[in-house]
Amino acid sequence: MSLTRVLLRLHPAPFRERWGPELEADAQAAGRRSWSNLLASAIDMWLHPVVWPAESASQRHHRAAAMALAVTLTIWFIGRAATTNDSLLSWHAHRAWNMADCVALMLLGVVLILPLPRPTWNAVTTLLRKSFQALAAPAILGVGGLLFVRHAHPAALSTARLLVTASYWLTLALGTIQVGRIVGTISTSVVTPPSPARLRLGIGILAVGGALASWISLSSVMAGSGFDGVSAAAGGCLLILTCMFISLLRDLSHC
Amino acid sequence: MQANDAQTLVLCALSSGPLHGYAINAAIEELTGKRLGPGSLYGALTRLEAKGLIESLDEVERTRPVQLTAKGRQVLEQELRSMARVAAKGLRGLGVNPA
Numbered sequence: 001m002s003l004t005r006v007l008l009r010l011h012p013a014p015f016r017e018r019w020g021p022e023l024e025a026d027a028q029a030a031g032r033r034s035w036s037n038l039l040a041s042a043i044d045m046w047l048h049p050v051v052w053p054a055e056s057a058s059q060r061h062h063r064a065a066a067m068a069l070a071v072t073l074t075i076w077f078i079g080r081a082a083t084t085n086d087s088l089l090s091w092h093a094h095r096a097w098n099m100a101d102c103v104a105l106m107l108l109g110v111v112l113i114l115p116l117p118r119p120t121w122n123a124v125t126t127l128l129r130k131s132f133q134a135l136a137a138p139a140i141l142g143v144g145g146l147l148f149v150r151h152a153h154p155a156a157l158s159t160a161r162l163l164v165t166a167s168y169w170l171t172l173a174l175g176t177i178q179v180g181r182i183v184g185t186i187s188t189s190v191v192t193p194p195s196p197a198r199l200r201l202g203i204g205i206l207a208v209g210g211a212l213a214s215w216i217s218l219s220s221v222m223a224g225s226g227f228d229g230v231s232a233a234a235g236g237c238l239l240i241l242t243c244m245f246i247s248l249l250r251d252l253s254h255c
Numbered sequence: 256m257q258a259n260d261a262q263t264l265v266l267c268a269l270s271s272g273p274l275h276g277y278a279i280n281a282a283i284e285e286l287t288g289k290r291l292g293p294g295s296l297y298g299a300l301t302r303l304e305a306k307g308l309i310e311s312l313d314e315v316e317r318t319r320p321v322q323l324t325a326k327g328r329q330v331l332e333q334e335l336r337s338m339a340r341v342a343a344k345g346l347r348g349l350g351v352n353p354a
Contacts, residue, residue: 019276019297019300021318022277023276023293023297026276026277030293034292036292037292038293038294039294040295041292041293041295042294044294045301050305053301053304255305255306
């Protein structure tokens with residue numbers, strides 16, 4: 001498979017279905033000069049799922065909700081990782097706002113953006129089945145890790161500490177990805193996308209939560225003795241992710 | 256080239272009638288001397304379609320021509336009039352007759 005074909009396949013499926021043959025013909029004609037442009041457009045399309053070819057406005061709203069949830073879960077994951085070993089960012093550090101407040105605010109945003117299951121038996125069972133299939137692996141990994149920590153000999157625990165830590169983070173990462181995939185891939189015949197007003201309000205609240213979280217992180221960079229790299233890295237990532245909420249709101253207003 | 260420039264150029268290319276992707280790029284090359292990258296072109300087409308400014312016609316030999324919608328014509332006219340005002344003011348400032 002040529003690099004051109006690989007770069008074309010990086011684009012989202014709805015985009016490829018809509019423009020694929022023409023895009024491929026133009027890309028082949030342009031040759032290697034088009035490679036950087038194709039890579040940039042693939043990244044651009046994945047960052048703007050609202051503009052993908054869609055059959056209806058509700059499909060766009062569903063994609064916006066899935067994107068907002070994915071960004072929120074990523075923010076949570078980064079915040080979790082940053083607060084684990086950094087006392088300045090700990091959940092309940094004494095300050096006007098702390099990470100626990102941001103989580104509560106973002107939870108409100110998540111509740112507003114989540115598609116709701118349709119009130120039918122088929123919809124509920126489909127949702128439960130998809131959730132079970134998607135979350136089985138991280139659940140087994142998580143329960144296995146817990147059981148090992150509870151019942152293992154202290155010597156074995158000490159030896160396997162790195163493995164246990166890696167397993168913990170892998171469970172969190174896998175669970176985060178799978179939750180995002182459930183919402184992103186569930187059919188609109190099973191769930192009702194949020195209304196435009198609820199979606200915009202929810203994303204707005206998420207943006208405020210993300211901005212607060214990045215502010216808390218960045219304000220902790222020089223708060224202790226010397227430069228806190230963890231706070232700086234976390235704050236920078238959270239700021240970039242917060243900008244994605246704003247980009248989503250902009251795309252929704254244009255479409 | 257910024258995303259909005261690419262979208263404006265595509266709208267301009269479609270002002271004369273429906274075209275498919277390759278022909279749009281040929282028209283843009285005639286206008287500016289440079290073609291859009293394939294990713295930029297179809298990204299602009301995707302965005303314009305999402306905004307309701309262009310619409311697809313029936314498939315013709317594996318290509319699907321697009322054309323301006325009524326809203327697209329209106330937006331293009333507003334954009335071009337705005338650009339014309341800016342160009343005229345700038346040229347007058349340089350002491351050049353805008354006509």
